[in-house]
Amino acid sequence: MADETTVTAGTMGSGGQINITSAMMTNAISAIDDYMATVKTEYGNISGAMSTLTAEYFNGSASNGFRNFYNNKIDPMLNNEGSLIKMLQSLRGICESALKQLPGESGVDEGLAEINNQ
Numbered sequence: 588m589a590d591e592t593t594v595t596a597g598t599m600g601s602g603g604q605i606n607i608t609s610a611m612m613t614n615a616i617s618a619i620d621d622y623m624a625t626v627k628t629e630y631g632n633i634s635g636a637m638s639t640l641t642a643e644y645f646n647g648s649a650s651n652g653f654r655n656f657y658n659n660k661i662d663p664m665l666n667n668e669g670s671l672i673k674m675l676q677s678l679r680g681i682c683e684s685a686l687k688q689l690p691g692e693s694g695v696d697e698g699l700a701e702i703n704n705q
Contacts, residue, residue: 612686619679623672630665 641654664670 607685607689609686609689612682612689615682616679616686619675619682623675623679626665626671626675627667630667630669633661633665 637654637657641650645653662669666672
């Protein structure tokens with residue numbers, strides 16, 4: 588793993604700074620992956636429960652309204668191409684980009700400094 592170089596990424600307020608390490612970004616990516624896996628698992632569970640509930644135990648106009656709510660609000664947010672998954676993928680991409688910018692083993696190519704200083 589790359590060394591734990593701390594990089595100042597910006598300022599917070601008038602006197603603070605934000606420090607990012609490769610471990611922080613690696614841990615964030617791992618947490619996002621875990622969360623995404625949990626969302627996908629729970630989506631499968633809720634989809635199965637929804638199918639069973641509305642097919643066997645819950646029918647009529649209330650069932651139709653609930654099914655419409657599920658199909659129009661919940662499913663588009665949680666399915667594999669849903670807004671929550673897309674947001675998590677975007678957040679993962681931001682963390683990957685930040686990790687690539689950190690100096691070290693898999694970060695910024697230190698040879699670029701030589702080229703830029705010529």
